[in-house]
Amino acid sequence: MAENHTTATDKTVPYSTGDSKITDATIAEMREIAARYPVARSALLPMLHLVQSVEGRVTPEGIEACADVLGLTGAEVSAVATFYTMYKRRPVGDYHVGVCTNTLCAVMGGDLIFDRLKQHLDVGNDETTEDGKITLEHLECNAACDYAPVMMVNWEFFDDMTPESATQLVDDLRDGNEVKSPRGATVCTWRETERVLAGYPDGRADEGPTGGKATLAGLRLARERGWTAPGGSSNAETQKED
Amino acid sequence: MADTLTPVLSDNWDQIRSWQLSSYQRSGGYDALRKALAMQPADVVATVKDSGLRGRGGAGFPTGMKWQFIPQDNPNPKYLVVNADESEPGTCKDIPLMMASPHTLVEGVVIASYAIRASVAFIYVRGEVLHVIRRLQQAVQEAKDAGYIGTNILGSGYDLDVVVHAGAGAYICGEETALLDSLEGRRGQPRLRPPFPAVAGLYGCPTVINNVESIASVPAIIKNGPDWFSSMGTEKSKGMTLYSLSGHVTRPGQYEAPLGITLRELLDLAGGVREGHELKFWTPGGSSTPLLTSEHLDVPLDYEGVGAVGSMLGTKALQIFDDSVCVVRAVLRWTEFYKHESCGKCTPCREGTWWLVQILERLEKGQGSDEDLDVLLDLSENILGRSFCALGDGATAPITSSIAHFKDEYLAHFENGGCPFDPMASTVFATAGASA
Numbered sequence: 001m002a003e004n005h006t007t008a009t010d011k012t013v014p015y016s017t018g019d020s021k022i023t024d025a026t027i028a029e030m031r032e033i034a035a036r037y038p039v040a041r042s043a044l045l046p047m048l049h050l051v052q053s054v055e056g057r058v059t060p061e062g063i064e065a066c067a068d069v070l071g072l073t074g075a076e077v078s079a080v081a082t083f084y085t086m087y088k089r090r091p092v093g094d095y096h097v098g099v100c101t102n103t104l105c106a107v108m109g110g111d112l113i114f115d116r117l118k119q120h121l122d123v124g125n126d127e128t129t130e131d132g133k134i135t136l137e138h139l140e141c142n143a144a145c146d147y148a149p150v151m152m153v154n155w156e157f158f159d160d161m162t163p164e165s166a167t168q169l170v171d172d173l174r175d176g177n178e179v180k181s182p183r184g185a186t187v188c189t190w191r192e193t194e195r196v197l198a199g200y201p202d203g204r205a206d207e208g209p210t211g212g213k214a215t216l217a218g219l220r221l222a223r224e225r226g227w228t229a230p231g232g233s234s235n236a237e238t239q240k241e242d
Numbered sequence: 243m244a245d246t247l248t249p250v251l252s253d254n255w256d257q258i259r260s261w262q263l264s265s266y267q268r269s270g271g272y273d274a275l276r277k278a279l280a281m282q283p284a285d286v287v288a289t290v291k292d293s294g295l296r297g298r299g300g301a302g303f304p305t306g307m308k309w310q311f312i313p314q315d316n317p318n319p320k321y322l323v324v325n326a327d328e329s330e331p332g333t334c335k336d337i338p339l340m341m342a343s344p345h346t347l348v349e350g351v352v353i354a355s356y357a358i359r360a361s362v363a364f365i366y367v368r369g370e371v372l373h374v375i376r377r378l379q380q381a382v383q384e385a386k387d388a389g390y391i392g393t394n395i396l397g398s399g400y401d402l403d404v405v406v407h408a409g410a411g412a413y414i415c416g417e418e419t420a421l422l423d424s425l426e427g428r429r430g431q432p433r434l435r436p437p438f439p440a441v442a443g444l445y446g447c448p449t450v451i452n453n454v455e456s457i458a459s460v461p462a463i464i465k466n467g468p469d470w471f472s473s474m475g476t477e478k479s480k481g482m483t484l485y486s487l488s489g490h491v492t493r494p495g496q497y498e499a500p501l502g503i504t505l506r507e508l509l510d511l512a513g514g515v516r517e518g519h520e521l522k523f524w525t526p527g528g529s530s531t532p533l534l535t536s537e538h539l540d541v542p543l544d545y546e547g548v549g550a551v552g553s554m555l556g557t558k559a560l561q562i563f564d565d566s567v568c569v570v571r572a573v574l575r576w577t578e579f580y581k582h583e584s585c586g587k588c589t590p591c592r593e594g595t596w597w598l599v600q601i602l603e604r605l606e607k608g609q610g611s612d613e614d615l616d617v618l619l620d621l622s623e624n625i626l627g628r629s630f631c632a633l634g635d636g637a638t639a640p641i642t643s644s645i646a647h648f649k650d651e652y653l654a655h656f657e658n659g660g661c662p663f664d665p666m667a668s669t670v671f672a673t674a675g676a677s678a
Binding site for chain 2: 036037038039041042043044045046048049070079080083084085086087098101102103104106107108109111112139140141142143144145146147148149152154155156157160162163181183184185193196197198199201202204205206207208210211213214215216217218219220221222223225227228229230231233234235236238
């Protein structure tokens with residue numbers, strides 16, 4: 001199963017493609033992000049998310065822009081950008097599709113789901129389909145083990161997956177059908193996601209439920225049996241979310 | 243004697259739009275903040291200390307004591323940093339908490355910041371959870387608009403800013419000093435201690451770093467008092483906590499109970515191990531805590547109980563594996579994870595995890611020998627305790643514990659010339675007739 005963890009390295013990383021979309025407006029937003037922190041350099045991670053939201057990857061121009069705003073060298077920014085797995089040097093598709101293949105999800109079906117998607121999409125790990133729609137990647141634990149096997153689309157949860165539901169999901173994404181996370185919002189594009197991670201809310205926080213079935217498993221049992229913490233519950237008798 | 247389950251943190255999760263301020267306030271939200279702001283900061287610290295609350299991120303260090311370590315005579319600004327980088331394999335409690343009730347965390351952040359006299363608090367949340375980040379951003383904004391964050395909070399004269407900061411995908415940033423480096427805009431690599439963060443943390447200033455669940459427990463402690471909290475739990479492990487059951491269990495999910503409940507009791511509540519199968523092995527608190535087996539069903543799941551059987555309570559991430567799972571495959575996969583996530587700073591961890599993976603790969607294919615097991619144990623001994631942080635230590639936990647409990651299964655791989663298990667049998671869709 002070790003091949004799960006290899007990433008194609010034979011494809012060259014485009015250095016500059018000469019069509020950077022970083023503008024004065026981007027630089028202004030970078031300064032705005034830097035102003036949120038007592039020390040400006042703390043803004044580097046969100047600034048790199050912003051670069052990805054504009055460029056679709058971390059470009060040399062994006063690195064230089066971050067360096068200029070923060071008074072760092074390009075090498076210092078690159079050192080950070082290459083450390084974190086969410087920063088991509090190759091262009092990412094509209095939808096980043098992740099399959100958890102850490103131990104628990106893997107044995108519950110994640111390995112088979114990932115194999116099926118590689119075949120179905122005809123891509124390897126961390127590769128993008130020819131139509132530029134989907135980038136497939138295996139993930140490490142995404143903190144949703146009670147919903148294993150788990151997938152993520154643009155970092156929204158997709159729970160209790162099977163090879164069939166996984167292929168249906170990527171087909172829907174490719175066909176442009178509206179896709180909703182069972183514990184999140186309607187899936188937006190990867191670039192829009194990156195903008196939220198940079199600290200620019202998109203107003204979708206109220207979409208979706210409070211949690212799924214597993215989130216509420218213990219609470220529902222406690223309600224059924226009348227169990228509470230000492231002193232009782234102020235919520236036991238009030239209106240319930242379905 | 244408390245009830246079997248004691249929802250406190252999870253008590254409002256079934257309320258309509260529980261993530262919104264109005265819903266949270268209907269459940270009594272921010273009453274604790276008013277109470278805290280009427281107290282002296284030192285009294286807030288004392289209350290949390292008296293409650294016996296211990297860190298819920300894995301290490302179990304007393305939270306109130308951590309706050310007390312902040313040198314108030316230090317002229318530098320003080321900071322609170324919430325570790326919301328939940329990434330330990332199996333751990334899935336903070337993410338649902340922040341999704342369902344981000345205000346529980348935000349209220350705790352303001353109270354804790356007031357107690358340690360912090361001027362800015364950061365919530366460092368892993369970047370891979372978009373909707374949780376949205377809800378945190380919204381909750382902080384709602385709290386600002388309501389005057390719970392900002393200048394002169396509720397007329398107290400206390401000022402606080404709160405920043406939601408998204409990480410970028412690195413398990414190591416859950417380690418508190420690596421998190422600080424990351425929050426300073428650097429590669430997330432651990433720092434040598436001392437100095438401890440309480441003295442020289444973020445930007446070299448006094449800093450408290452607490453797990454989400456620890457901070458989220460604070461409003462209930464302030465509201466109901468330390469005796470209420472310590473009436474739950476065991477002698478040295480007080481209070482309620484979120485136990486996360488996952489894997490081959492009928493009803494996986496979050497079960498909030500007093501510390502000291504056993505896995506036998508939790509499995510009973512969750513409908514037992516997957517039908518037709520038996521418990522084979524489990525982790526008490528994530529993959530970095532040594533594996534336990536069906537011999538340990540009656541171990542009290544508190545800091546002392548789990549420690550006494552050679553493991554750790556950790557994050558209370560109970561990953562349940564039944565008899566369909568190959569332990570060698572499971573351990574290889576965790577080891578690949580540690581290899582991938584090693585930050586590369588310390589040689590024993592960086593090099594050691596690579597060697598561990600190579601040997602385990604060979605073993606899983608049935609191409610190893612008895613001697614390989616000795617090499618694995620020898621390597622593990624040379625990694626354990628020899629790096630700046632606990633990542634390398636964690637990498638050895640599944641290996642040494644699985645060899646202790648399941649040596650025969652490793653041997654069966656050589657005898658069989660490969661893995662004797664069918665990977666399809668362990669999947670959730672095994673019975674549905676689906677296949678890859």
